[in-house]
Amino acid sequence: xxxxxxxxxxxxxxxxxxxxxxxxxxxxxxxxxxxxxxxxxxxxxxxxxxxxxxxxxxxxxxxxxxxxxxxxxxxxxxxxxxxxxxxxxxxxxxxxxxxxxxxxxxxxxxxxxxxxxxxx
Amino acid sequence: xxxxxxxxxxxxxxxxxxxxxxxxxxxxxxxxxxxxxxxxxxxxxxxxxxxxxxxxxxxxxxxxxxxxxxxxxxxxxxxxxxxxxxxxxxxxxxxxxxxxxxxxxxxxxxxxxxxxxxxxxxxxxxxxxxxxxxxxxxxxxxxxxxxxxxxxxxxxxxxxxxxxxxxxxxxxxxxxxxxxxxxxxxxxxxxxxxxxxxxxxxxxxxxxxxxxxxxxxxxxxxxxxxxxxxxxxxxxxxxxxxxxxxxxxxxxxxxxxxxxxxxxxxxx
Numbered sequence: 103x104x105x106x107x108x109x110x111x112x113x114x115x116x117x118x119x120x121x122x123x124x125x126x127x128x129x130x131x132x133x134x135x136x137x138x139x140x141x142x143x144x145x146x147x148x149x150x151x152x153x154x155x156x157x158x159x160x161x162x163x164x165x166x167x168x169x170x171x172x173x174x175x176x177x178x179x180x181x182x183x184x185x186x187x188x189x190x191x192x193x194x195x196x197x198x199x200x201x202x203x204x205x206x207x208x209x210x211x212x213x214x215x216x217x218x219x220x221x222x
Numbered sequence: 223x224x225x226x227x228x229x230x231x232x233x234x235x236x237x238x239x240x241x242x243x244x245x246x247x248x249x250x251x252x253x254x255x256x257x258x259x260x261x262x263x264x265x266x267x268x269x270x271x272x273x274x275x276x277x278x279x280x281x282x283x284x285x286x287x288x289x290x291x292x293x294x295x296x297x298x299x300x301x302x303x304x305x306x307x308x309x310x311x312x313x314x315x316x317x318x319x320x321x322x323x324x325x326x327x328x329x330x331x332x333x334x335x336x337x338x339x340x341x342x343x344x345x346x347x348x349x350x351x352x353x354x355x356x357x358x359x360x361x362x363x364x365x366x367x368x369x370x371x372x373x374x375x376x377x378x379x380x381x382x383x384x385x386x387x388x389x390x391x392x393x394x395x396x397x398x399x400x401x402x403x404x405x406x407x408x409x410x411x412x413x414x415x416x417x418x419x420x421x422x423x424x425x426x427x428x429x430x431x432x433x434x435x436x437x438x439x440x441x442x443x444x445x446x447x448x449x450x451x452x453x454x455x456x457x458x459x460x461x462x463x464x465x466x467x468x469x470x471x472x473x474x475x476x477x478x479x480x481x482x483x484x485x486x487x488x489x490x
Contacts, residue, residue: 114424114427117441118427118428118431118433118441121433121437121441122431122432191324192367201323201324202323202324203322203323203324204319204322204323204324205322206322206386206427206430206431207321207322207323207431208321208322208385208386208430208431208432209431209432209433210321210385210432211320211321211322211323211385212321212322212323214323215323
């Protein structure tokens with residue numbers, strides 16, 4: 103089980119992910135609503151894993167991923183984006199993302215992906 | 223024609239018999255005694271260790287055959303590649319996404335796609351995948367980066383045991399367009415025409431994600447009655463179905479007495 107930081111600009115999505123991850127026995131150590139806040143919260147909380155939305159205000163998820171990886175190359179980040187933005191996968195993987203989930207998602211698969219990334 | 227043991231449904235019962243599989247036809251021995259050219263087959267459905275073969279434009283013959291997987295695989299391959307169906311050579315990736323998570327090591331496979339009455343079949347050297355048309359939840363003509371190039375693909379979302387799965391088909395654009403139009407037409411009944419209000423949309427999204435009623439009530443700060451009213455909207459528009467009805471109960475005086483007595487210590 104891991105300590106997880108959830109990053110998404112919509113409260114609805116954060117709450118949904120929180121419920122899914124909590125039901126899988128994970129601790130939600132923090133939330134952030136944009137990329138800049140995500141980077142700051144990561145430094146502060148040092149979570150085991152981050153779920154990172156791609157499209158966000160201020161700093162998008164890819165920029166935040168790069169900033170987090172620059173500060174902590176071992177950081178584990180799963181990118182989370184909407185249908186139709188799958189082309190972001192390559193860019194995210196190139197930038198160091200360990201996993202990728204596409205909205206809308208189903209709880210069991212999200213938990214499998216989180217487990218797989220945490221145990222890698 | 224080599225014969226293999228199978229069971230066939232005959233007059234409502236499963237009957238052991240033998241089946242011969244040739245290059246252009248298959249034969250079912252007594253009591254059916256039928257020889258069926260693959261090109262006369264119009265539909266193929268599968269269930270665990272069973273296939274249902276429909277013959278004739280108006281479904282004149284329906285044969286339910288049960289056997290071991292290896293035998294059925296050979297039969298299916300011949301049927302899919304020769305049956306009376308819209309068929310095309312294509313690359314496909316199935317599954318590419320499961321439940322919103324990209325399938326690691328998913329690869330494009332070269333094969334044949336056959337669109338039959340009740341399902342789409344993908345067949346490659348070592349894979350046979352069927353997507354029943356009534357399990358299709360979305361069809362989209364879109365583009366996808368393949369080997370550094372943006373190429374047109376048909377994206378098919380479908381259900382496998384309540385899990386939402388995405389598959390992709392890649393072939394020349396003109397063929398893709400025909401496939402797309404064909405699938406749109408074949409799945410016309412499940413197209414969504416109604417607009418949902420934001421709250422009902424959020425409830426639908428939570429149901430999709432696997433949240434139960436109690437979690438949805440807590441997340442959206444809804445009362446039981448409010449959520450029931452939203453469920454009614456989803457049921458009424460055909461976007462949801464009742465999985466089960468759960469009871470909320472309160473104890474009778476007898477029940478209260480039982481609980482009161484059960485917590486008394488032996489000394490009381």
